[in-house]
Amino acid sequence: MDTLIIILGGIILVIVVIVAIVIFAKTTQVVPQEKRLVIYRFGRFHRIAGPGPVRIVPGLDEVVQTIEVRDHPVEITIPGIFVFGVPNDFTLNLWYRVDLVQAAESDNNKLAELVQIRDEERSRQIQVIIREALSNQVANIQKRMPLPEGATTLDGVIALALGNERSQELMKSVKQELERTLPSVGVVLNATRPITLTQRGIPGEIIKAIQRQQGREIDSQWLIKYAAVLQREFPEISKAVSSQVLAAIEGVDVGKIQRLLLEQEAGAGGEFEVEMSERDGTIPRVRAKTKTKVDKPYAHREPESGRSQQAVRPRLTEDDLAVLKCVPRAN
Known part of the structure; x- marks a missing residue:
């Protein structure tokens, strides 16, 4: 009789242990080091749990969110x-x-x-x-x-x-x-x-x-600076040439630059290739070189003193006469 009681007690103990293990397994969650559980109880925030084993009471607790907390x-x-x-x-x-x-x-x-x-x-x-x-x-x-x-x-x-x-x-x-x-x-x-x-x-x-705009906004203020530097570095260039140089810069509104005729003395002339860039953040750098000489077809000359002021007419050349055509006179 005593032996039977001992056997039954052992069986009950085993059953209790197994049930405890099952309950523990179902009510416990192991949370990794880099995560946390947001637990609500009866629909309200209860706590933030983790890392390690976290007990969750079935029917009372609910895991509503898992947060990763690692950097x-x-x-x-x-x-x-x-x-x-x-x-x-x-x-x-x-x-x-x-x-x-x-x-x-x-x-x-x-x-x-x-x-x-x-x-x-x-x-x-x-x-x-x-x-x-x-x-x-x-x-x-x-x-x-x-x-x-x-x-x-x-x-x-x-x-x-x-x-x-x-x-x-x-x-x-x-x-x-x-x-x-x-x-x-x-x-x-x-x-x-x-x-x-x-x-x-x-x-x-x-x-x-x-x-x-070549690294510089081309507004009126900088046009004035460019023109001033150009005149200072190359005083032999007339204002008319400076105007044409500025008008040739990409991004410049030609309408802002006064159009002037190129005035040079007879036999003189030049075409300039100009490069402008920023120097020291404030002063533009200007370099120019003469490319070809441009001759005038004719020039106006001032009348000599003592002579009547008459317009100097250009003389026709043989090439000019060659293109003339004979026109019969009217009877």
Whole structure:
């Protein structure tokens, strides 16, 4: 009898152990190191659990979301940021993680709000926050490190070239602002890694305009500077020649330049090939060389003193006479 009782007790014990193991297996979930579980109880936020074994009471608890909390690199492109009047598409490389607990800073109410943000919503809000940070810090850079007076579109393009001082200062300022603002959507920026500007897109229309204008906007102010330098470097060139040289520059509105006749003394003349480019950012450089000599077919001469002022007529040459045709006289 005693033996039977011992056997039955052993069987019951085994059954209890097996049931306990089954219940434990069904109510426990092992969470990896890089993940966290958002658990609701009776339809309300209860806690964030993990890593390791997490007990979930059937019928009471519900896992509504799994969050990946590891640091990972992300490349985000923010289009249409105007810097010094030039539209830019910035591509940033940054490291962050979704850490709701750290972002909430022990505030349970804030934590309850953060867990309600879905992954798609969080991704969109991250882009909005980065755009706002870029816009704010670009405005600060333009105030702290402005372009010199008379700067052009090309200067605005060069101002934020990858790796230059303004670009580096911009990324540092953006990082500082994102460290403050990204936790509002449950994101923590990795402070040990820099934010890198990996790519900067400029609209094709801007590039074509710069190429067409030879790196300098051809407005009235620069036309005056070009003309002044041309006259100073080559005083023998008349203003009429300078006008024609300016009109030949691609991108110049010919209507803004007064059309003048080329006035040169008899037997003199010249055709100039002119190259103009930027020097020291402010003064254009002008080089010219004579290509061919252009002779006038005839020239006006001043009448000698004491003679009656009569117009000097050109003399016909044999070639001119050869093309004349005999016309019969009328009877």
